[in-house]
Amino acid sequence: MANHSTEISKRGHITHVIFDMDGLLIDTEGFYTQVQEIILARYNKTFDWSLKAKMMGKKAIESARVFVQESGIIDELSPEQFLEEREDMLQSLFPTCKLMPGVSRLINHLHSHGIPICVATGSHKRHFELKTQNHGDIFSMMHHIVLGDDPEVKQGKPSPDGFLAATKRFKNCPKDFQNILVFEDAPSGVAAAKNAGMSIVMVPDPRLDRSYLAAADQVLSSLLDFNPSEWGLPPFEDAADQVHSNY
Numbered sequence: 001m002a003n004h005s006t007e008i009s010k011r012g013h014i015t016h017v018i019f020d021m022d023g024l025l026i027d028t029e030g031f032y033t034q035v036q037e038i039i040l041a042r043y044n045k046t047f048d049w050s051l052k053a054k055m056m057g058k059k060a061i062e063s064a065r066v067f068v069q070e071s072g073i074i075d076e077l078s079p080e081q082f083l084e085e086r087e088d089m090l091q092s093l094f095p096t097c098k099l100m101p102g103v104s105r106l107i108n109h110l111h112s113h114g115i116p117i118c119v120a121t122g123s124h125k126r127h128f129e130l131k132t133q134n135h136g137d138i139f140s141m142m143h144h145i146v147l148g149d150d151p152e153v154k155q156g157k158p159s160p161d162g163f164l165a166a167t168k169r170f171k172n173c174p175k176d177f178q179n180i181l182v183f184e185d186a187p188s189g190v191a192a193a194k195n196a197g198m199s200i201v202m203v204p205d206p207r208l209d210r211s212y213l214a215a216a217d218q219v220l221s222s223l224l225d226f227n228p229s230e231w232g233l234p235p236f237e238d239a240a241d242q243v244h245s246n247y
């Protein structure tokens with residue numbers, strides 16, 4: 001079995017951290033699922049996790065194209081109509097979102113140790129504001145936030161555009177991108193981090209097909225299971241806090 005120092009050298013010494021948002025920091029992925037199930041039911045179709053896996057993490061319009069094409073309703077509903085149809089439902093759900101387990105503890109820990117942290121999300125500005133309106137304390141600790149409609153993000157995940165834009169905006173950004181750790185929940189996001197040459201911890205929904213997990217450097221069932229010292233980051237001071245804190 002590898003000892004602790006071997007694990008660190010294998011995983012590298014992380015100096016900067018980039019967080020995905022939906023499904024990783026906040027529990028908004030369930031809202032998208034709920035709304036997409038309702039829309040497909042009108043066409044007597046069911047929304048399943050194989051389609052979900054292909055949509056999550058992408059920019060809205062890119063994800064909408066996948067939805068109408070793969071579900072076979074493209075002749076009845078265009079990607080633009082789909083986005084319009086789901087909008088009211090999403091707008092009422094987003095402000096009710098909660099933080100995922102372990103988010104508060106990890107973000108506070110990294111921030112208090114001066115580790116540069118940021119967000120790179122596929123979400124556009126209007127949705128970002130609805131989703132984060134009750135979580136200003138967490139998002140204010142981010143050095144910067146790169147949104148899906150940022151002019152530098154020409155293409156959504158799995159393109160590396162968002163992660164590369166996020167990297168450039170750090171002061172003293174590392175030369176070796178392996179020293180940047182990305183946290184993601186979506187297959188497209190894991191691919192984007194790999195395409196950017198970064199290290200990647202995946203925290204997938206348990207319903208996601210396991211074939212999607214192989215690309216990540218580490219797979220965790222929750223951020224509560226993340227051990228910073230395995231990645232050369234400052235260890236949690238209070239081990240008891242790791243066990244007992246849910247948020």
Ligand SMILES: O=P(O)(O)OC[C@H](O)CO
Pocket residue numbers: 020021022023032055056057058059060120121122123124186189
């Ligand atoms: O997972 P994120 O934060 O990149 O968001 C992407 C979409 O808005 C939701 O899948």
Ligand SMILES: [Mg+2]
Pocket residue numbers: 020021022023024056057184185186189
């Ligand atoms: Mg996500």
